[in-house]
Amino acid sequence: MKMIIDTDPGVDDALAILYAAAHPEIELAGLTSVFGNVTIEQATRNALYLVERARLDIPVAQGAGRPLSLPPFPASHGVHGPEGFGDLPAVRPQGAAISETAAEFLVRMAREQRGELIICPIGPITNIAQAIELDPAFAGNIRGIVFMGGALDVSGNITPAAEANTYHDPHALDIVLKSGAPTLMIGLDVTMQVLLTVEDFETLARIDRAHGPFLQEMSHFYLEFYRSKGLHGCGLHDPLAVMACIMPEILKIEAVPMEVVLDGDTIGKTQRSREGRTTQVAIDCDPEQVKAQFFQAFTDSAAP
Ligand code: BDR
Numbered sequence: 001m002k003m004i005i006d007t008d009p010g011v012d013d014a015l016a017i018l019y020a021a022a023h024p025e026i027e028l029a030g031l032t033s034v035f036g037n038v039t040i041e042q043a044t045r046n047a048l049y050l051v052e053r054a055r056l057d058i059p060v061a062q063g064a065g066r067p068l069s070l071p072p073f074p075a076s077h078g079v080h081g082p083e084g085f086g087d088l089p090a091v092r093p094q095g096a097a098i099s100e101t102a103a104e105f106l107v108r109m110a111r112e113q114r115g116e117l118i119i120c121p122i123g124p125i126t127n128i129a130q131a132i133e134l135d136p137a138f139a140g141n142i143r144g145i146v147f148m149g150g151a152l153d154v155s156g157n158i159t160p161a162a163e164a165n166t167y168h169d170p171h172a173l174d175i176v177l178k179s180g181a182p183t184l185m186i187g188l189d190v191t192m193q194v195l196l197t198v199e200d201f202e203t204l205a206r207i208d209r210a211h212g213p214f215l216q217e218m219s220h221f222y223l224e225f226y227r228s229k230g231l232h233g234c235g236l237h238d239p240l241a242v243m244a245c246i247m248p249e250i251l252k253i254e255a256v257p258m259e260v261v262l263d264g265d266t267i268g269k270t271q272r273s274r275e276g277r278t279t280q281v282a283i284d285c286d287p288e289q290v291k292a293q294f295f296q297a298f299t300d301s302a303a304p
């Protein structure tokens with residue numbers, strides 16, 4: 001499956017990208033960066049580093065540094081660390097981003113790979129909205145959008161109402177939901193059911209000697225954030241969106257007419273609506289099955 005991941009790396013973004021790189025059925029065609037967990041410059045740098053670390057020969061295109069309509073947000077350094085990978089120091093990639101913007105790259109790739117490309121946004125969805133605005137044919141050229149964001153029947157994680165990615169650019173999500181592109185939402189309804197614990201990161205470090213120890217190291221800071229919220233593990237947010245692209249059957253999915261709140265106290269909330277377009281929404285899963293599948297890709301890729 002041909003896929004572009006749109007990302008703000010980010011600890012769970014790193015998990016998602018290295019999972020995608022490890023999975024034999026995923027053909028990554030590029031990464032696009034976006035503000036969110038870190039600044040846009042840090043997001044691009046971290047994305048480039050992950051591409052090189054995974055020995056992927058694919059482009060990285062830099063995207064939006066702020067939301068479409070809202071004022072800029074400070075980066076979420078308290079959750080993902082000062083450089084994005086927990087308390088690891090800044091990483092240093094060799095390469096640089098391509099000259100096209102993320103939106104330009106997305107539009108071109110969708111035209112060239114018409115009907116084949118899955119877009120997997122795991123940060124604020126700004127770049128995808130910009131691609132839709134740049135090319136009226138974009139939504140029809142892609143195979144679908146599987147995004148991490150939103151919370152339908154559960155509370156938010158950045159405000160009581162909103163999940164962080166949708167809160168950081170609700171206007172962009174509104175454009176995406178109304179674009180006519182097939183959309184699948186992987187929100188907190190499922191991602192918070194699958195908590196990766198200290199022991200899970202030990203397992204990862206053991207089964208994947210190439211990347212597991214690196215992921216385990218960056219997890220300490222992230223797990224500490226979750227511990228401060230009374231949780232014994234971190235949500236499998238971004239990896240679950242990538243997994244849903246290739247194995248949607250591990251999730252219970254419903255078609256829901258859905259909208260995003262664009263102002264007021266509940267801005268960024270994703271909710272059922274009377275008139276909204278129908279979005280596929282993951283509403284339930286079996287956490288043990290998801291975890292087993294997650295580890296499987298790392299196990300297989302590490303096999304001699
Ligand atoms: C989402 O917000 C970010 O902190 C994570 O990387 C994930 O994409 C979870 O709400």
Ligand code: CA
Nearest residue numbers: 010013122123
């Ligand atoms: Ca993310």
